[in-house]
Amino acid sequence: MDLLRLATAGSVDDGKSTLIGRMLYDSKSIFTDQLEAIERTSRDRGDDYTDLALLTDGLRAEREQGITIDVAYRYFATPKRKFIVADTPGHIQYTRNMVTGASTADVGIVLADARKGLIEQSRRHAFLVSLLQVPHLVLAVNKMDLVDWSEEVYESIRAEFVEFASKLQISDLTVIPMSALKGDNVVERSANMPWYQGAPLLHHLENVHIASDRNLVDVRFPVQYVIRPHQNRNQDYRGYAGQVAGGVLKAGDEVVVLPSGLGTRIAGIETADGPVEEAFAPMSVVLRLEDDLDVSRGDMICRPNNRPSVSQDIDAMVCWMGDSPLVPGQKLAIKHTTRTARTLVKELQYELNINTLHRNLEAVDLRLNEIGRVRLRTTSPLMADEYRRNRATGGFVLIDEATNATVGAGMIVGAE
Amino acid sequence: MKPAAGEEKDPMARTERSPRYSLSHLKTLEAEAIFIIREVAAELERPALMFSGGKDSIVMLELARRAFAPARIPFPVLHIDTGHNFDEVLEHRDREVKRLGLTLVVGSVQEAIDRGVVREEPNGSRNRIQTAVLLETAEKHGFTALLGGARRDEEKARAKERVFSFRDEFGQWDPKSQRPEVWGLYNTRVHVGESIRVFPISNWTELDIWSYIEQENIEVPSLYYSRRRPVFRRNGMLFAVHRFCQPRPSEEVFEADVRYRTMGDATLTAAVTSDAATPAQVREEVAGTRLTERGATRGDDQVSEAAMEDRKKEGYF
Numbered sequence: 001m002d003l004l005r006l007a008t009a010g011s012v013d014d015g016k017s018t019l020i021g022r023m024l025y026d027s028k029s030i031f032t033d034q035l036e037a038i039e040r041t042s043r044d045r046g047d048d049y050t051d052l053a054l055l056t057d058g059l060r061a062e063r064e065q066g067i068t069i070d071v072a073y074r075y076f077a078t079p080k081r082k083f084i085v086a087d088t089p090g091h092i093q094y095t096r097n098m099v100t101g102a103s104t105a106d107v108g109i110v111l112a113d114a115r116k117g118l119i120e121q122s123r124r125h126a127f128l129v130s131l132l133q134v135p136h137l138v139l140a141v142n143k144m145d146l147v148d149w150s151e152e153v154y155e156s157i158r159a160e161f162v163e164f165a166s167k168l169q170i171s172d173l174t175v176i177p178m179s180a181l182k183g184d185n186v187v188e189r190s191a192n193m194p195w196y197q198g199a200p201l202l203h204h205l206e207n208v209h210i211a212s213d214r215n216l217v218d219v220r221f222p223v224q225y226v227i228r229p230h231q232n233r234n235q236d237y238r239g240y241a242g243q244v245a246g247g248v249l250k251a252g253d254e255v256v257v258l259p260s261g262l263g264t265r266i267a268g269i270e271t272a273d274g275p276v277e278e279a280f281a282p283m284s285v286v287l288r289l290e291d292d293l294d295v296s297r298g299d300m301i302c303r304p305n306n307r308p309s310v311s312q313d314i315d316a317m318v319c320w321m322g323d324s325p326l327v328p329g330q331k332l333a334i335k336h337t338t339r340t341a342r343t344l345v346k347e348l349q350y351e352l353n354i355n356t357l358h359r360n361l362e363a364v365d366l367r368l369n370e371i372g373r374v375r376l377r378t379t380s381p382l383m384a385d386e387y388r389r390n391r392a393t394g395g396f397v398l399i400d401e402a403t404n405a406t407v408g409a410g411m412i413v414g415a416e
Numbered sequence: 417m418k419p420a421a422g423e424e425k426d427p428m429a430r431t432e433r434s435p436r437y438s439l440s441h442l443k444t445l446e447a448e449a450i451f452i453i454r455e456v457a458a459e460l461e462r463p464a465l466m467f468s469g470g471k472d473s474i475v476m477l478e479l480a481r482r483a484f485a486p487a488r489i490p491f492p493v494l495h496i497d498t499g500h501n502f503d504e505v506l507e508h509r510d511r512e513v514k515r516l517g518l519t520l521v522v523g524s525v526q527e528a529i530d531r532g533v534v535r536e537e538p539n540g541s542r543n544r545i546q547t548a549v550l551l552e553t554a555e556k557h558g559f560t561a562l563l564g565g566a567r568r569d570e571e572k573a574r575a576k577e578r579v580f581s582f583r584d585e586f587g588q589w590d591p592k593s594q595r596p597e598v599w600g601l602y603n604t605r606v607h608v609g610e611s612i613r614v615f616p617i618s619n620w621t622e623l624d625i626w627s628y629i630e631q632e633n634i635e636v637p638s639l640y641y642s643r644r645r646p647v648f649r650r651n652g653m654l655f656a657v658h659r660f661c662q663p664r665p666s667e668e669v670f671e672a673d674v675r676y677r678t679m680g681d682a683t684l685t686a687a688v689t690s691d692a693a694t695p696a697q698v699r700e701e702v703a704g705t706r707l708t709e710r711g712a713t714r715g716d717d718q719v720s721e722a723a724m725e726d727r728k729k730e731g732y733f
Contacts, residue, residue: 073576272482
């Protein structure tokens with residue numbers, strides 16, 4: 001059984017919470033006492049039906065106001081897969097939450113209301129899924145029951161979306177007509193839409209091929225922690241612990257350590273279960289090297305003929321998450337893989353309107369939830385890959401050193 | 417940034433479809449937890465691992481062992497002793513601490529009651545008052561980061577809590593000002609006086625915990641396994657008779673096959689009817705259960721729907 005991370009974005013109106021509630025309910029992942037609690041709340045509020053959205057609204061303010069304000073994580077499993085759902089609110093003021101949810105997702109689900117067709121929000125969500133390089137996108141055309149299960153309505157939404165998606169970097173798109181409320185094409189195939197030949201959502205999620213989404217070509221091992229036992233029986237042991245960020249490492253492989261560029265070979269790959277022949281993402285392992293080099297946290301181990309850029313000048317798309325705006329000239333801390341440095345915001349090249357994709361070259365700052373292209377100069381070199389080639393070595397966060405808040409999420413476009 | 421000569425242009429092009437390079441969901445969760453634990457050791461000055469002897473903290477301890485092997489776990493273990501512990505849980509704790517060569521720090525709720533720092537609650541539960549003892553003990557020892565075994569599937573407020581959860585100087589959680597956790601890039605910075613709670617097994621479910629205990633052959637107290645035990649019924653739940661849990665005259669004692677799903681305050685933790693006597697049987701039972709573990713066994717979590725959110729805001733784990 002493997003693990004699939006799913007991100008959904010949308011507001012209550014789209015039926016997103018109903019969809020998640022439906023998946024949890026139909027996969028028997030809702031417990032009786034949870035159901036009783038939300039039934040009680042629905043009844044007390046005078047609702048006509050049990051509001052499955054209450055399952056995902058965890059905080060008191062959310063329940064009281066009937067809104068979702070934060071990323072909630074949900075878990076369910078079928079015999080084929082375990083699923084982690086990052087459930088995020090859909091309004092533009094929660095873009096940072098959506099970015100957070102999508103950052104690690106294998107599949108992004110964008111909801112559209114069949115009655116309304118594609119609205120600004122659906123396009124914005126699809127854009128964020130593509131910006132964050134979520135490998136698989138599902139457009140769920142929901143509330144088909146309210147358009148009489150019309151193939152024509154579905155087909156026009158599908159065609160419009162496919163046309164829009166062709167402008168984005170989306171490698172795998174699936175469109176599914178459904179009714180989350182009635183359960184059509186969520187877990188069970190819909191009897192109301194015999195014209196739809198594809199699989200229901202859950203079947204698709206169980207079978208979408210994700211193993212090849214990871215980069216198994218470019219060897220990247222950010223050193224996280226140096227293990228030195230200081231024990232008599234392991235006096236000379238020195239291991240470099242970390243989580244593989246790309247490629248396949250093998251004992252005996254020739255490697256270089258960046259930024260120093262010193263070369264050696266992998267003497268062994270260790271885990272608590274004993275040595276392993278190979279390591280690949282996302283395994284957490286310990287590497288032993290043949291030569292006694294000066295290697296520390298923040299260094300990157302890779303293959304001699306396949307290296308990331310080692311650079312202090314970074315071009316990136318940044319989603320701003322801070323309450324006060326990003327402005328050129330600002331100094332921030334930057335955390336990229338296991339390396340932390342300081343950075344100067346050299347230039348804001350443009351702000352990207354995430355609804356229209358229009359580039360505003362006149363922008364002077366980047367405000368909360370805005371996305372723009374910036375050029376950064378860092379105090380020490382980063383071992384950078386393009387984000388679209390490797391999410392783990394192409395992403396970074398920006399930290400305000402005065403407040404310690406995480407104020408930005410960046411995706412590297414280039415480094416030189 | 418350009419691919420080296422001879423390399424594929426498309427990073428996915430040479431990817432094999434064989435299961436050789438795929439990781440099971442348990443090993444993926446393990447790798448994530450180990451990464452988080454190492455991140456704490458690398459970036460935070462004085463961490464400690466909360467250990468209660470319950471199954472989640474036993475799994476946490478095992479993950480910490482794996483994160484640093486063959487070296488020892490580079491931080492102490494902290495136990496808040498409610499004074500209402502199952503004997504076997506304490507024995508297990510002491511055995512593990514010795515086996516792994518760890519330092520154990522104990523904060524005693526009984527002692528805090530005796531000093532008048534906290535007062536016993538009317539229902540006798542020490543779950544809530546242990547918060548004050550936790551904060552005091554952490555401060556006394558200068559622990560700035562506490563690793564805990566909380567899981568997001570346990571409760572709705574926890575579902576929205578970050579892996580790195582910040583607490584102000586009173587240990588309070590503010591759900592509205594949480595840091596975004598993008599990719600695996602955790603911002604671990606704290607101001608003087610603030611502290612962090614870190615939950616490396618946030619993404620595990622009760623079923624994952626049991627699957628892992630089974631797969632990795634991890635020893636847990638035998639209270640987790642079914643045995644014929646003398647029990648009595650109270651508030652619709654079954655309580656096993658032991659040192660801290662005695663029937664009232666009106667409560668009839670009978671024998672039943674029961675096990676514990678959680679190890680909370682021993683005076684209030686109920687047992688569940690079960691035939692599951694091995695890790696595999698417990699895993700199967702958990703896979704089919706229709707009640708959350710807290711709903712089934714914790715008298716003190718049933719008070720209100722927002723009970724956990726309120727306790728967390730006060731500094732509860």
